[in-house]
Amino acid sequence: MSATAQKTAPMPGDIRAMKGGTPIVSLTAYTTPMARMMDAHCDFALVGDSVGMVLHGLPSTLGVTMEMMVMHGRAVSRGLSRAMMVVDMPFGSYEESTAHAFRNAAHLMAETGAAAVKLEGGRHMADTIAFLVARGVPVMAHVGLTPQSLNTLGGYKVQGRGDAAEALVADARAVDEAGAFAVVLEKITAPLADRITAEIAAPTIGIGASPGCDGQILVVDDMLGMFTDFRPKFVKRYAQLGQTGEAAIAAYAEDVRARRFPASEHLFAEKAPGA
Structure with a gap:
């Protein structure tokens, strides 16, 4: 990010101060x-x-590396002058120990210019969040469906139903008390998301949660309709770019095969002698 961007973009404390106010708007960017x-x-x-799944074709987020996050973080930082940037910590980069988590978080922030990092997990990650925050690393927490734990969660299932609700509330409280400036709630029931939003001090960012959350986030390629064969229930498509793009590519292929492209307006002529 440029120096100007750092002065004008909100900081984690500004996002936290939006609790209960105008809903926070966010999207993924790569x-x-x-x-x-x-x-x-x-x-x-x-x-x-x-x-990893959206641009690299991986089957899950588990194969994403620090190098990938740094590369895409740098790319996104070049496009931002107003919005704050948060970078995900990939699987395996923060679970081993608090010191290991700090080294990797510091590396991500230094290499990308990110204002904060995000990590997944509830009560078991509270000590790590507190350790990072105490050392100058703002942390966005993420509870509910945590994609890096899909193997232990049994897939991409709705979380917090029935007896599991209290455990999820405890997770949200723990990361809030540990110092997270915001908490992502993914794929949980709307009443539970509303309860958590009311009970914790940090703003909640919903994805498949509730309009009552303090903000919302979606994967940008999902809401733009880049994928024609994938549509989670919680995604509203604001465009159909996948269909439009396929149609454009088909038209291009047809023009090339019919020798309609390139046409005269796309060609360069020789200059006249002395021109």
């Missing part, structure tokens, strides 16, 4: 052009580890 498109409209952009 590239400079997409960051530029959302910069004027989002309070923060998340360089999510979903990049």
Whole structure:
């Protein structure tokens, strides 16, 4: 980020202060052009580890590396001048120990210019969150469906139903008390999301949760309709770019095969002698 961007973009404390006010707007971002498109409209952009599935074709987020997060974080930072940037800590980069988590978080922030990092997990990550915050690393927490734990959760299932609700509330309280400046609530029931939003001091950012959350986030490629064969229940598509893009590519292929492209207006002529 430029010096100007750092002066004008909100900081984690500003996001926390939005609790109970105007809803916080956020989207994932992985590239400079997409960051530029959302910069004027989002309070923060998340360089999510979903990049592994969205742009790299991985089956889950588990194969995402620190190097990938740094590369995409740098790309997104070049496109932001107003929105704050948060970068996901990938699987395996923070679970081993608090010291290990700090080294990797500090590396991510130094290499990308991110204002904060995000990590997944509830009560078992509270000590790590507190350790990072005490050392100058703002942390966005993430509870509910945590994609890095899909193998232990049994897949991408709704979390917090029935007897599991109290455990999820305890997770949210723990990360809040540990110092997280915001908490992502993913794929949980709306009443539970509303309860957590009311009971914790940090703003909640919903994804498949409730309109009563303090803010919302979606994977930008999902809400733009980039994928024609994938549509989670909690995603509203604001465009159908996947269909539009496929149609454009088909038209291009047809023009090339029919020798309609390139046409005369796309060609360069020889200059006349002496011109």
